[in-house]
Amino acid sequence: MELDLVTYAVPFLLAGAKTTLLISVFGVALGLPFGIALAVIRASKNRMLSRSADIYCAVFRGTPMLVQIFVIYYGLGQISAIRSNPVIWWIVGHSLHAAILAVVLNTGAYTAEIFRTALLSLPRGLIEASQACGLSVWATFRHVKFPLAVRQALPAYSSEVAIIVKESSLASTITVLEITGYAKRLMSETFAIMDIFIITSAFYLMMNVISLTSLKLIERKLSFGK
């Protein structure tokens, strides 16, 4: 690998890294609460609600995110009613916004599955104890179910964070210039496909090592003295 290729590529990729980071941060900040809400809805007794949440998760987990991002950006862009609605068009018309939307919708479905199983595996007695104390449904969730489920879900969720960071690269297919977007330009310019690719991967790896190790630390923090 030539040094001048690295020095040429890195500034571009750094610029892209900012966008990747932006998409990922939004993906986690919006996708996590959204996913947890979905998980709660799926466990709720209202058949209508829980069925719709089930279907939502099945669809978004069952289809490639590339297609989801395409449908949101190119597909909806073909519909003139959407083009003329300023609010929707602000989200869908703008490639970065559309990319964030796609990431959030997608990760929400996966996060919901992670939290659903975590919630299901909680020992029943612990929940009964909080019901017996007269804690409301919300307080039971907030102070007993949620903290226990988070601890249970954390290893799986850390993977999901790594996936968010990597899947954000699909934003390049709708013209967002994040790391991969720049990488594609650099590749077609220089044909140094492998070299650019390895440099690019180093960027993703760096971001993920940081997020995965910090999640590991949180995990250790939440081990309740064990």
Added chain:
Amino acid sequence: MSFDLWVLLVEQGWGFALLRGATVTLAVGLLGMLAGVIVAVPLALLRWRRLPLFSQAVDGYSILVRGVPGLLVIYLLFFGSIEWVQRLATAFGYQNSADSAYPFVIGVVAIAAISCAYSIEVFRGALEAVPVGLLEAAKSLALPRYVTFFHVTLPIALRLALGGLNNVWQMTIKDTSLVSVVGMQELMRSAAIAAGITRSPLLFYCAAAGMFFALTAISQALFSHTERFFNRGFSRG
């Protein structure tokens, strides 16, 4: 429109091309997931038992593979090895089979490597959630380690791991699109070619998504069934 569909999917044969792609996807996905899980179980176990050096190595592997784009994994595996394999194959006079079988093998290996890294985390989390007392009970009864593992740890951990494994599977079946890198025409690549040639990207991408959904819907049903099986003996929380 319906006439267009007929022409595109049947007369021009793109529908069959997608189906052919779907079989490649399914084959690579199933084999990759299976191999990945089989390797992940012992690795997760080593990690869980905190074997010095081993668990660091497992952690390193898992962070590395989860941290880099899947494309890099397959790029490096394939382009890093193909020359040697071809040399070997030529030396033994198997040039042709190396050409056709090797990409498939590498595709499966790459998918397995990725699904393995994710499965390790899933299993590790599940293993850590198995109540210590239940394992102590097994120890105190002098159960051999493998019995404790297969009859106590695994059934309880599997129940906890099922949701996570389901997620890994859903991800893996879609990660099979990576094997297009080694020249295999899986579902997404077939859709991409059809989209480019016929200039109907939305149609073909949605058709591909539909096929993915059909595959995952079947597997989802299987998972739900298994979940019910593993939940025997546990009151629902």
Added chain:
Amino acid sequence: MTANVLKVRELCKSFGPTKVLNGVSFRMTEGEVISLVGSSGSGKSTALRCVNFLETPTSGEIEVMADTVSAVVDDHGKTVVRSAHNIHNFRRRIGMVFQNFNLWPHQTVLGNVTLALLYALGKNKCDAKEIALSALSKVGMADFRDRYPHQLSGGQQQRVAIARVLAMSPKIMLFDEPTSALDPELVGEVLRVIRGLADEGATILLVTHEMRFARDVSNRMIFLHKGEIEQDGTPEELLRNPASDAVARFLSSVMPLAA
């Protein structure tokens, strides 16, 4: 006469084919302490759990201070709960100590006791801590406030579970074998605490196997056998005049004690 605080009417509970409770009825007045005794598997825990609807009865009615929740079997053989909105009220008035403690593993001893004070009773942090510490002191666990449950011995866990309920000072308390893991010294401690609560007007329903404890702590004893009330009376009555063979056989092992 003081008012009835708790009325249990015709409580029935089946798990699938197995009938566990079969028409259990009793009333409790303010300040009363009732011991529910009976052999293992006779339905004592289930009866307790039905009172605050942790277990939904197959049929029957529970009345707590004029609020009623009832379960009836509809035409299709399914159980329907009437006035379910009262259940939450019930639980705020009824405290419960579980047979297997059910301490929250993610909270310290102090956290376990303050949680409900903060979020069910809406106390502020300072008050909650003060109340919690005084409850923990009553059972001799104040020094362990920063431990996590898994760092405690069985008896210590049980005492925290008792403190968790004491701190809430509910009108009605349900104790499921509150002394099973305690040494005789502590059993005496808990006995004093419970009597004190009753004197302050709390109504207490407890399940226990220790007849001496039951005799000393309670005004009344109810003997449960195969899901039915076999006898209901003062400890003296039960111990001296067992109503049936079952009661007699059961108590025979403790008789020398009562003699």
Added chain:
Amino acid sequence: MTANVLKVRELCKSFGPTKVLNGVSFRMTEGEVISLVGSSGSGKSTALRCVNFLETPTSGEIEVMADTVSAVVDDHGKTVVRSAHNIHNFRRRIGMVFQNFNLWPHQTVLGNVTLALLYALGKNKCDAKEIALSALSKVGMADFRDRYPHQLSGGQQQRVAIARVLAMSPKIMLFDEPTSALDPELVGEVLRVIRGLADEGATILLVTHEMRFARDVSNRMIFLHKGEIEQDGTPEELLRNPASDAVARFLSSVMPLAA
């Protein structure tokens, strides 16, 4: 004199800064039944768990039928276990009933009891089932063979836990409060079972809070206080001549019983 089956020498155990056991030593001969008593948190469960190395002692030595495993503190203050390969042998000879039962939730009652028979003792299916059912019958749980643990009452779970160990007929048995969830009738049952085992040559170390049970079941009683043995003697000795104030205070609550 019969041989020593179990020797415990200078057992020490700390959890971080808290010293829980502080030089505990005793010996047991074949057929002996020892009750370990003491107040809550005095280290009884920990001592039991150290005997079969579920908890690694900070230092000390355990000898089971001529095999020895010892823990010593090395120069860096870390504990090193010597002859750790013997631990598995220990566990094949020692059975244990846990304070909180630890039944496997995914196995039925029968499965819980047969598992170790099949895979630790290598019995065939028929034999394992037969042995398991006879053990379950001894504690009156044979009818519940197909239930899952969560479908059982507390006392029923405890009896299954006891049956799980009985079925293995180990040379040495450790019981951690085996009657805590049992009614007096069943306590008498378990007492008979334990005496029977001892008569057949089993050596039994049990933790209990029920002094009457301890007195009736055991040849010797060991009183543990703050991690040290305060007194070691026959039940009569302990009850009549408590060695210290602590013992006296502890036993005072049960004195009338012994009188």
Added chain:
Amino acid sequence: EEGVLRIGTEGDAPLFSMADANGNVTGFDADIANGICAELKLKCKFVVQSFSTLVPSMDSDRFDVIISGLGITAERQKKIDYSIPYATTPLYFVVAKDSPLAGLKSLDEIVKALDGKSLGVVTGTTYARFIQKHVPGADLKTYDATTQQTADLAAGRLDAAFGDSPTWADFLATPDGTGFTRVDVKIMAMDDPASLGHGMGVGMRKGNAELKAKLDAALCKMITEGKVKNASLRWFKDDYTIPCTK
């Protein structure tokens, strides 16, 4: 393998390299490839792969040459060798018919008008580089495929798009393309070889002088005999041949 020329190609580039449902490749690139094979008396074997994997695959000997409309640039020549150029397509800007750009007559005017405007090009081409150099003020958007570029054009997200004339001929004939028009400023590779390169060539691994000589000769023969012109007319309705100067 003896007697076979293995050719890597994209397969999803309309008019240039089109793999049908059965994997047979047609298009301008295919015609060139078949012509070369005929000259060299070899059998053509097409390997269809996505653009980004073509170069590494050739490096690892999955095929011998790449024929996929590759533009020849100095940058790329560091990585692979090229044959002589055989064709070049003129490039045009496309805008909405009612756009102020529609009537512009020179590149300078276009550059000025595009300042701050969004402009789409397809990656994997040399066009992005040209735009960055000549129209630095434009908000450049890059697409993986022409279908995506034209979809965004139709959705109104782009003020203008830049690409080769076959692409535009194709797009303007579709229903989506009716509202759009080509800006009448023709840009040729020769106008700025530094960024647009020297036209299309056949790519091969570095350092195979023997193969390069054979290919150059075959291409030169095809050009002079008019075979390239025929292929160009067949697919593009126009002649984009670069004369062979040797």
